Amino acid sequence: MTAIAVAADPYHRAAVAYGRAESALIADEFVDQVLRPVSSAARFEQRSAFEWLIWLSAHDPGLAGLIDAARGHLLSRQVEYGGVARFLDICMGVAVGADLPEAGTARAVTDCADAALSTAILQHQTVVFADPLTPEQIRKDVDIATRLSRSGGNDFVLYYQPIVTLSDHRTVGYESLLRWNTEAGLLSPEVFLAVAEDTSLIVPIGRHAISEAIRALATVVVPTIGEHSFVSLNLSAQQLWDPTIARSVRDQIDANAVAARQVWIEIRENDAVDLGTPAARAVEQLHEIGCTICIDDLGSGFSALRYVRDLPVDVVKVDKTLIDGVLDDPASEALVHAIRDVAQSTGIAMVAEGVDDAALAPALRELGFEFAQGYLFGQPSPLPR
Known part of the structure; x- marks a missing residue:
């Protein structure tokens, strides 16, 4: 399985420009207009007003389409909402289960996707692919931050x-x-x-x-x-x-x-x-x-x-x-x-x-x-x- 963790408006710029409620609706429009049509077999789970987890089978060609859609959105960062173009940032973390031998469960694949998403947000990148070390590095960083604070x-x-x-x-x-x-x-x-x-x-x-x-x-x-x-x-x-x-x-x-x-x-x-x-x-x-x-x-x-x-x-x-x-x-x-x-x-x-x-x-x-x-x-x- 492949998991894609999606964060809309990760830097809260749309929330500041349009208000949080409207920016959440803009994020919904992005998913409905741009992502859902790419693969009819993909399963979408909305985790919050601004976050989704997308599941695809191992050989679903929709993965490339979803990545292309996200990168294509980067060129304009515009979403059609209410007949008006609205600005929206998007970040994605992608975990391809076949490339992550240690991620043997859905939870482990999700963790890898979330870790890749965290990296994407921190590095201001649109798409980051997880590698086997990504979750462990995140855990180490959190541990270091905790020990530093003490x-x-x-x-x-x-x-x-x-x-x-x-x-x-x-x-x-x-x-x-x-x-x-x-x-x-x-x-x-x-x-x-x-x-x-x-x-x-x-x-x-x-x-x-x-x-x-x-x-x-x-x-x-x-x-x-x-x-x-x-x-x-x-x-x-x-x-x-x-x-x-x-x-x-x-x-x-x-x-x-x-x-x-x-x-x-x-x-x-x-x-x-x-x-x-x-x-x-x-x-x-x-x-x-x-x-x-x-x-x-x-x-x-x-x-x-x-x-x-x-x-x-x-x-x-x-x-x-x-x-x-x-x-x-x-x-x-x-x-x-x-x-x-x-x-x-x-x-x-x-x-x-x-x-x-x-x-x-x-x-x-x-x-x-x-x-x-x-x-x-x-x-x-x-x-x-």
Whole structure:
């Protein structure tokens, strides 16, 4: 059997535009006009005003038709209702039982379809097909979110990776990296960060990390390295939408009596920080305070040039995927040259990320990199006390 979980108006845009009652009727019209005619053998179960579960036999050709109908609707998102075209978003999760050997019951197939629907909604996709790991990943995410919500500030610790000058390999600062101390051991952000951001738990967790990093700057880094040292903080787009983020950072800077320029604010290139949004305003406020604004993982996405144009950027950190190709990949070398030209023409400093090979250091110096970090210079670890 194949199950298709359908959600109409998953982002509540039609409900806002037309009211919830009318948008539910529009959703009914979509199912009646677009989906039901595709397969006479399909069985439709309405689970709520905006959700349906569609069952098809294993070899029903209607599956392809239903998928095509949903994707065709994506082009206009219009449904004829009362003689007027109405807007409606649709998301689908598809679970093909034959492709899911572990889903041996109707309940298991339904769970897979629901898990795929959840992914479709989160990723703003029209159709997502379930794979055997989809439900388990959803369960893991829910478990992580539950455990995160029960964790206190002391359950999170910061590790620090050195950032060095390429001229003499001297440590001049550190990137602070969050770790979660659990019963299963110390977990890196790759395990929990996406869930923390999706649930907004990153905001209180991030406040703790900001406080700890700036305190470490004042009590360990400056006394050890000197007044020109710095610590970088990684802020996600979710954190930047917090209207109090700039004030929180400033309060910690004042409380610890450090210079604002010693606090680097790292923004991932693939995070959406659009001009005119509260997130962009937060970046501007942090720059006005005196913080050093840094674009992280440059080269891993497509936003870098827009950020350099639209945001007050002081530093760019070039992603390891480009750095690794500097010696033997002409395309990577050309991209790094282009980044170097933009950085030099705008007065932006460059950091090479993920430097693990000593042979890279001379080439990076010639390319104009002032700073570098990577296992060649030190792995993330607690600061000495």
